[in-house]
Amino acid sequence: TLVRCCFISPFTRAQIYAENKLTSNESNGSFKEAASIDYPIDEDAMIHIPGIVREFACEALFAQNIDGRSIATLVLDSLLEAPIDFRRQLADNILVIGGTAMMSGFLHRFNAELIHLANLPAYINRLVIKQFRFHSPPAHLNYTAWLGGSMFGALDVLESQSIQRKT
Incomplete structure (x- = not known):
């Protein structure tokens, strides 16, 4: 599921996100988040994955x-x-x-x-x-x-x- 839904940000984008996160607790209007998706987990259930989670779930690998x-x-x-x-x-x-x-x-x-x-x-x-x-x-x-x-x-x-x- 992680491989299908998530992706790794380019280096420069991750740096910009980290700088924005450090300088402001509010969402910065200049930083456009990735699209959110609904992922099916079985026949009648879906899980909503916000764009910010899809993009930055794997930042721990690089931080x-x-x-x-x-x-x-x-x-x-x-x-x-x-x-x-x-x-x-x-x-x-x-x-x-x-x-x-x-x-x-x-x-x-x-x-x-x-x-x-x-x-x-x-x-x-x-x-x-x-x-x-x-x-x-x-x-x-x-x-x-x-x-x-x-x-x-x-x-x-x-x-x-x-x-x-x-x-």
Whole structure:
């Protein structure tokens, strides 16, 4: 339902909304909300989803929590943990999978967040990466991880590379 009804705002629109929210508790007339929809939940029931909920339900993915973490900062921090010689190659080979990645606008916003954060003082001098490249997954986003796990599990090498618990 989330994937069908909700979408991710572009980076600049989310910034404008956040600024308006901080400066005013009232609805700002210059900020046009997305259209509300009625979504059927069974044969005789509908749920009304306001436009503001449809558009900003997933902002928690991009908003930094109390520790200053978001999905974009997790990627950037992971790049900083990698050896310096591998960082550029890793930033050019990002694969985003899972059901959340299926949301309209997710990948575009994720890339914009990475670029924005990479240019902040916390990262700009240590990371020195200006762009990120994303691969298209070999299967549908919501079951790519399962597909990879099942392929790895079917390999003959798995038994020799695994740790077994003795009973």
